[in-house]
Amino acid sequence: QVQLVESGGGLVQTGGSLRLSCVMSGRTFSSYAMGWFRQAPGKEREFVSCISGSGGSTLTADSVKGRFTISRDNAKNTVYLQINSLKPEDTAIYYCAARPGSWNMNPGMYNYWGQGTQVTVSS
Secondary structure, rough: EEEEEOOOOOEOOOOOEEEEEEEEEOOHHHEEEEEEEEOOOOOOOOEEHHHHEOOOOOEEEEOOOEEEEEEEEOOOOEEEEEEEEOOOHHOEEEEEEEEEOOOOHHHHHHOOOOEEEEEEEEE
């Protein structure tokens, strides 16, 4: 059984930075593509970024490109999301997700989800 546990969220001021982490257990981490998604109150879950199992391929949403960076450390079974230049509109619950094989932007294609970590950006 795959388990995903996110951490690193919090309350930050506009322009601040956070690094979100997500640790996976239960399966061979490098066999899974990982994605980060977010959901703001009253909105649908939104794709943020995803990364291949090897870490050699990534995809990031245009809305956050240049500010958000996804990476992974397969030795630590951990995927990261570095978030810089935070804006109030980045306020959301951030979720990591895992799927075997190749990465995908569609949240419906992910098999496993973490519980989420809250990011709140004050203006």
